[in-house]
Amino acid sequence: MGVEEKLGDMGVVTTTLETAVNWARTNAMWPMLFGLACCAIEMMSAQAANYDMSRFGMELMRPSPRQSDLMIVAGRVSRKMAPVLRRLYDQMPEPKWVIAMGDCASCGGVFNNYAIVQGVDEVVPVDVYVAGCPPRPEALIHGVVTLFEKVKGEKFADLAKA
Amino acid sequence: MDTRLEKIVKVLQEKAGATYEEFRGEVHVFINVGQIVDALTFLRDEHQFSLLSAMTAVDYWPQENPRFHIIYQLTSLTQNLSIQLRVPVNGSQLKVPTATRVFEVANWREREIMDMFGIEFEDHPDPRRILMPEDWEGHPLRKDYPLGYEEPQFTFNFDEIDVRKPYAKE
Amino acid sequence: MSEYHLQEIPVGPYKHLVSERAVSGETMLLNMGPQHPSTHGVLRLLLELDGEVIINCIPDIGYLHTGIEKNMEAKTYLKAEVMTDRLDYMNNMGNNLAYVMAVEKLVDLEVPPRAQALRVILTELQRISSHLVWLGTSGLDLAAMSVFLYCFREREIILDIFEMVSGQRMMVTYFRPGGVWRDVPVEFEAAVRNFIKIFPKRIDEYEALLTKNPLWLDRMVGIGKLDAATALQNGVTGPMLRACGVNWDLRKTRPYAGYEQYDFNVPVETKGDTYARYIVRVQELRESLKIVEQALNKLPMGPVRSDNRKFVPPPRSEIGTSMEALIHHFKLWTEGFVAPKASIYSAVESPRGELGVYLEGDGGPKPYRVHWRTPSFDNLSVISKIVKGHLVADLIAILASTDIVLGDIDR
Numbered sequence: 146m147g148v149e150e151k152l153g154d155m156g157v158v159t160t161t162l163e164t165a166v167n168w169a170r171t172n173a174m175w176p177m178l179f180g181l182a183c184c185a186i187e188m189m190s191a192q193a194a195n196y197d198m199s200r201f202g203m204e205l206m207r208p209s210p211r212q213s214d215l216m217i218v219a220g221r222v223s224r225k226m227a228p229v230l231r232r233l234y235d236q237m238p239e240p241k242w243v244i245a246m247g248d249c250a251s252c253g254g255v256f257n258n259y260a261i262v263q264g265v266d267e268v269v270p271v272d273v274y275v276a277g278c279p280p281r282p283e284a285l286i287h288g289v290v291t292l293f294e295k296v297k298g299e300k301f302a303d304l305a306k307a
Numbered sequence: 308m309d310t311r312l313e314k315i316v317k318v319l320q321e322k323a324g325a326t327y328e329e330f331r332g333e334v335h336v337f338i339n340v341g342q343i344v345d346a347l348t349f350l351r352d353e354h355q356f357s358l359l360s361a362m363t364a365v366d367y368w369p370q371e372n373p374r375f376h377i378i379y380q381l382t383s384l385t386q387n388l389s390i391q392l393r394v395p396v397n398g399s400q401l402k403v404p405t406a407t408r409v410f411e412v413a414n415w416r417e418r419e420i421m422d423m424f425g426i427e428f429e430d431h432p433d434p435r436r437i438l439m440p441e442d443w444e445g446h447p448l449r450k451d452y453p454l455g456y457e458e459p460q461f462t463f464n465f466d467e468i469d470v471r472k473p474y475a476k477e
Numbered sequence: 478m479s480e481y482h483l484q485e486i487p488v489g490p491y492k493h494l495v496s497e498r499a500v501s502g503e504t505m506l507l508n509m510g511p512q513h514p515s516t517h518g519v520l521r522l523l524l525e526l527d528g529e530v531i532i533n534c535i536p537d538i539g540y541l542h543t544g545i546e547k548n549m550e551a552k553t554y555l556k557a558e559v560m561t562d563r564l565d566y567m568n569n570m571g572n573n574l575a576y577v578m579a580v581e582k583l584v585d586l587e588v589p590p591r592a593q594a595l596r597v598i599l600t601e602l603q604r605i606s607s608h609l610v611w612l613g614t615s616g617l618d619l620a621a622m623s624v625f626l627y628c629f630r631e632r633e634i635i636l637d638i639f640e641m642v643s644g645q646r647m648m649v650t651y652f653r654p655g656g657v658w659r660d661v662p663v664e665f666e667a668a669v670r671n672f673i674k675i676f677p678k679r680i681d682e683y684e685a686l687l688t689k690n691p692l693w694l695d696r697m698v699g700i701g702k703l704d705a706a707t708a709l710q711n712g713v714t715g716p717m718l719r720a721c722g723v724n725w726d727l728r729k730t731r732p733y734a735g736y737e738q739y740d741f742n743v744p745v746e747t748k749g750d751t752y753a754r755y756i757v758r759v760q761e762l763r764e765s766l767k768i769v770e771q772a773l774n775k776l777p778m779g780p781v782r783s784d785n786r787k788f789v790p791p792p793r794s795e796i797g798t799s800m801e802a803l804i805h806h807f808k809l810w811t812e813g814f815v816a817p818k819a820s821i822y823s824a825v826e827s828p829r830g831e832l833g834v835y836l837e838g839d840g841g842p843k844p845y846r847v848h849w850r851t852p853s854f855d856n857l858s859v860i861s862k863i864v865k866g867h868l869v870a871d872l873i874a875i876l877a878s879t880d881i882v883l884g885d886i887d888r
Contacts, residue, residue: 179512181519182541182884183566183647186610190636193629208514223887225440226519226540229511231475255559259447259455260439260544267473279647330819331582357709361822361833361850378835380822380850384709384725391822412712415858433494438539438887441490447547454551455544 163301170214170240171293173202177213177237179230181220184247184279188219191282201289210236215292216269217285221249222262234269242296244288245271248278308334312388315354319346335391340403343394347379347409356381356390362406362416364396364424368450374398375426379406396426405431423448486523495525495533504532511540517614517876518883520857529868534861541887549847553813554580554654557844562648564849565885567610570603570639571827573652578733579823579834580654583816586788591779592656593735598669598772599642599651600734601765605676606635607828608758608765612683615755615877619696624686631679638668654814655789656782666773673770680762688759697752701863701875704749711862712855715830716761717879720746720753727826739771751878758880761828788814813842820846829853829880853885 180188192198192206207213210233222230234243245265248254251274253263262268272295275288308316312334319325319336323346327336338346350356361380368374373395380391396403405428406413417428418437425446428434436443445452460468486506488499498504509522519540525533545564549557561576562569574596581588588596609628616624636646642661643651651658687693703713705721718725726743728736744760746753783789790809791802816838824833830852839845856879864872 178514183563185518186566187647189614190629190633194626195630195633206514208512221541221543223540223542224443225542226511229540233512253457255563256543256545256548257454257456257459258544258548259453260542263457264472266475268475270475281646331585331821333821335820358714359712360714360824360831361835361848363835363848363850365820365837365846380833380835384723384730387730389822410712411710412855412858415854435490436539438542440539447544452547454547
């Protein structure tokens with residue numbers, strides 16, 4: 146005499162609030178346009194017809210930080226650009242996530258010199274790192290799906306503490 | 308070298324006391340700092356070298372005299388010729404006349420040289436840094452400026468570098 | 478959370494670049510910041526606006542400065558080639574070609590004919606790919622989104638060819654001093670022939686969508702006029718110069734890599750406005766396809782890399798049997814080849830203009846100075862002159878038509 150037998154046919158789903166909210170967050174996550182260099186072209190390829198990212202809810206790339214929840218840092222961040230990056234991250238409303246796409250955003254990449262920030266996690270806290278120079282569109286989609294797994298596992302208690 | 312170039316180099320030798328060298332089919336003419344504007348105007352007006360293809364500098368530190376060479380690469384479209392002017396600059400006298408009145412493209416090119424090497428161009432209309440941030444100190448492409456190499460994190464030194472790395476907080 | 482508040486841009490540092498009306502507050506200084514959907518990369522434009530009309534435009538670059546020139550001085554000649562892909566990231570094969578040709582000129586190294594032909598085929602395919610991205614993003618800026626999807630669909634075919642040949646879609650590093658890295662696999666010819674067969678109809682599709690479209694014409698004809706004298710004074714080269722009426726294409730005037738064997742036209746327009754640049758680039762798509770077809774038909778057999786063992790490593794099979802091969806391999810892998818103490822300047826025609834390399838050696842295995850004369854740097858410096866008097870929406874169209882790549886500008 147479980148709930149399924151009583152309600153089986155009525156088309157009503159029961160779940161916890163966390164699962165429902167996390168499901169909603171992953172199904173329509175809007176990324177912010179932050180294409181800086183070569184990885185931006187692969188991000189555009191991932192958005193285009195062959196490797197369609199709209200299947201994952203990312204139909205629109207919003208240029209405005211106030212209307213987006215995911216920032217995909219695609220490309221090398223120079224020392225002049227780092228304060229701009231931090232400012233845009235601060236302008237995004239909670240909840241927000243960051244994907245560091247490519248080697249330059251993850252760890253400085255090929256460029257170990259005075260001009261490039263060695264890994265964008267010196268500027269913003271990063272959730273998922275996608276490796277590659279540039280990562281294939283499939284790798285980016287894998288990174289996005291990994292982020293969705295992470296979001297589905299988030300608990301409200303942890304987020305409220307932060 | 309090409310006969311038309313020979314005539315031009317001869318005129319530069321007589322009027323400006325320039326020396327020249329040839330390498331792999333290219334002609335490099337050495338002139339003095341004070342003769343830059345005249346030489347460029349002469350080449351642009353009388354020999355139709357209408358395109359300043361490239362303008363850059365090289366640092367020869369620790370040699371002080373000359374410390375830099377400024378290089379002007381000129382192209383003539385009508386005659387299909389190229390010539391390169393090299394200007395040695397002393398390390399203690401870093402003031403060079405600007406070429407913006409002869410070729411407008413020199414505006415941004417000289418800003419880049421000012422930013423990367425610290426050579427000052429007199430009467431430049433817009434002497435600001437172009438590639439580095441406004442408050443950057445130092446001139447990166449000089450040979451005594453360090454590369455800024457950061458030690459890569461391997462497993463044996465992972466923890467030491469992790470402690471020193473400035474991670475961002477929330 | 479944010480402790481930032483809206484600030485007005487102070488006129489102070491830009492007083493010498495804006496008109497007096499800005500100082501008195503009559504016109505407004507607007508920041509079209511580094512993060513903007515239509516700046517084609519991280520470019521910051523300071524616009525002095527009187528209503529919607531642009532009085533002055535001051536570009537601010539350097540947000541992608543990577544220090545490539547200094548970083549290449551710290552690596553050997555072969556290892557530095559890896560960095561060249563990342564300069565103008567739409568033209569990877571072309572950058573490799575420029576660098577490798579400069580190294581070969583400096584050390585006087587011959588390239589076999591099969592390698593030259595392969596270089597031509599791949600560089601022209603890269604030119605087609607770069608123009609497709611330009612067309613797609615121009616369409617996207619002017620809200621013609623289906624063009625974007627079509628162009629990227631074609632580009633995927635070209636990227637598959639690159640992956641087949643070198644293992645990488647974008648950062649290929651396929652050309653090496655002396656030739657190319659390795660021979661092309663057997664499927665290469667069929668893939669390129671398939672592309673040659675389907676592409677002309679696709680170009681017709683794009684032209685049918687855009688060339689006579691009244692919306693496209695309205696936004697592009699008469700906008701951003703550039704005349705030939707201003708263009709030459711400002712160092713503009715490439716399709717921007719050819720749209721002003723000057724017939725200067727390095728593939729025809731100073732042929733390199735065997736371009737003199739192929740029969741192709743150089744499209745030249747006279748009006749100098751945004752529409753003329755569009756026409757020049759779309760016609761270049763057709764001409765590049767012609768070159769690819771001719772080069773593929775004439776592709777000679779033979780080695781793909783020079784056999785001068787001072788610069789080119791021997792094949793692995795020889796190392797087990799020949800002492801000289803082992804010594805050459807050891808020398809090339811530990812120290813690398815050396816270049817004489819001299820300097821050269823070598824230029825190729827990239828999809829944006831004249832891409833030149835000033836390479837200076839010092840007798841050692843590392844380059845002493847590498848300077849990249851990149852076309853987008855000079856093409857962008859002329860923009861403050863051609864946008865005066867236009868609206869902000871026209872600025873977007875003009876910026877799209879200059880086809881700048883910020884990696885090229887900031888290096």
